[in-house]
Amino acid sequence: MKMMLQIGVVFGICLIGQTISVFLPIAVPGSVISMVLLFLLLFFKVLKVDHIRKKADFLLQNMAFFFIPAGVGILANLPAIKDYILPLLAVVVLTTFITFGASALTVQGVIAVQERVVTGKIKRKDKKHE
């Protein structure tokens, strides 16, 4: 698909996502709803990945760049945090590390349990067949 049309498809989905987010009773960001919408369109084969590949690659490869204004915007929030910047930084660093460790170890642990259960089932089946 032509680049302009690809941009139109992706931006159109974002517009619908944002509109839905306005009407939802709980705050779900328009971008997350757009992600779900696009996933459903791909899942039900309304869209093919090739239809939007070029635009998607451009967006994904440059995602970090799009966060620069948000980072620079912290200047506007500095007055609100300047009196307790050190404890705030300490909390941010510690909780980010704790959160990372907790979720990574949980995923690996549950996968290990899940795989043991699955192989256990297969073994039991094999014994029955014997």
Added chain:
Amino acid sequence: MNEVFASPFFGITLSILAYEIGVLVSRKTKLAIANPLLIAIVLCIAVIELAHIPLESYNAGGNLIAIFLGPATAVIAISIYNQLSRLKKYFIPILAGTLVGSLASVGSAYFLCKLFGMGDVLTKSMVVKSVSTPFALAISKNIGGIPAVSVAAVVITGILGAVCAPMLIKIFRVKNPIAAGVAIGTSSHAVGTSKAIMIGEIEGAMSGIALGLAGLLTVAITLLLKF
């Protein structure tokens, strides 16, 4: 001169230049701390502070860049779709990881804020720090936090996650790319996800799923715990 800086081209050009310098430094030094995003933000802030350029002037261009965040998050759906079989097979571990991670984030932020003697309002502003800005803003307003503090904490958390993700993967000896992706998305939302995408497609997809799930779960957790 102020008219020049108020042009949208100023913010866009400055951001692109700063980012390209960041990419270059990152490539030359190969240090984790030399993260292109971090370097770009520091350079942009240095320029507008030293030249006394109002933030609104930078934002004339900056807002045009930030517009692309929505579409960039949306197209993570493609990576998730490509990883559909993994998502189905490992849905329970992924959900468990985001749930435990979100609880750890809210819980540790709460207790550490109390430990450091930060007041109630500040604590409420901080418990939302691991979810992306729109989620965090809504929750923070809802439970009586200060939105500006929440946004600052969210942005710093995201940049920290993006910079430290490779190091954290080593520290916690995370061998499974699914676990790494879920951990990045849960602990440092969309900014961390931008790094996860660069690490690999599985990591990027899982981080994308985790950032959505962690946001929803954090809304639920803060409602249930009645902060």
